[in-house]
Amino acid sequence: METGKMIAYFGSYAGKQAPGIHVYAWDEQEGTLSAVDAIPGLINPTFMAVSQRQGLLYSYTQADEGQDSGAVLTFRIDPATGTLAPAGQALSLDKSATHINLDHAEQFALTVSYSEGTVNLFPVQGNGEVGQLADKARHEGSSVVAKRQDSAHPHSVYTDPSDRFVIVPDLGMDKIVVYRLDSEQGKLQPHDEVAMEPGSGPRHFAFHPNGRHAYVINELSSTVTAFVYDGDAGKLQPVQTISTLPDDFAGESICAEVQISPCGSYLYGSNRGHDSLAVFAVDPESGVLSAVQTISTGGAHPRHFSLTPSGGYLLAANKDSDSVVVFKVDRDSGRLTPNGQSISLPQPTCVRFYRLP
DSSP states (O other): OOTTOEEEEEEEOOOTTSOOEEEEEEETTTTEEEEEEEEOSOSOOOOOEEETTTTEEEEEEOOOTTOSOEEEEEEEEOTTTOOEEEEEEEEESSSOOSEEEEOTTSSEEEEEETTTTEEEEEEBOTTSOBOSOOEEEEOOOOOSOTTTOSSOOBOOOEEOTTSSEEEEEETTTTEEEEEEEETTTTEEEEEEEEEOOTTOOEEEEEEOTTSSEEEEEETTTTEEEEEEEETTTTEEEEEEEEESSOTTOOSOOEEEEEEEOTTSSEEEEEEETTTEEEEEEEOTTTOOEEEEEEEEOSSSOEEEEEEOTTSSEEEEEEGGGTEEEEEEEOTTTOOEEEEEEEEEOSSEEEEEEEEOO
């Protein structure tokens, strides 16, 4: 394989005997995927984070039945092929994780557990491996949707552009919880809470490249809320909430992922039920959104998607139809067009990219 090629990694729901992380070569010129490898032995490695700087992939695995903890995993990426080799693991006190992310300086890995209601902080050691748990925060609360919001459910975790603050959308509490990250002590310090509309269910979050605007996709209300972000104070101020669904849609649907194009001009969100991608234009001054397009994902239950680092393509992971569908991005309008390429994968749930050196 030539150097400089792109690798796509796919997380999935999987039993211990089935492949859980799938490795594909991504051809940016042709917009195609080619199978390289698959990693068995992991239970539901549904989300991943990649270090381009150190050539590492981070994920997690659920504990075997009867055990009280899961594990956060480090894999080393082969610089010639993109294949993965285990490089270490750190035990988590949670039975399962829902989301994993790195701070920008790659000093810490952070996870959340939807079922346990916790936020977890792990140091990244000098060799890039995740160290043992440094701090844990537990959320307590509920909201108005009985079956989904009977308790706290943190769904994702992010650091702000300065790595001074940690942002945690909590679907169960209808809040975005903000922590101050004490990097010297390895601690999460409570800082602020942003109350969302009752029943909205904030799920995933994205900062605009300019660092002054941010967005959360609300799973239960099928909306996106735009914020102005004060990075000095670590404060989010909501300025707009907009639907991800067409006006004439009357069925049941919930949202999943949200991402912003590398150029900062467009925002994308996924609808599960309507099984579509919603495309919005971003006003460069105010950060508010205007609808551009809603397009079928070509499958069922798009739990995650990712734009390629170039912004030229979007890959949508349709969990319930066991497929990943490739879309071409029009750089002038942000609009999506399926390019005719797709692959079959069992229950894909996450898409991440890595460029080989």
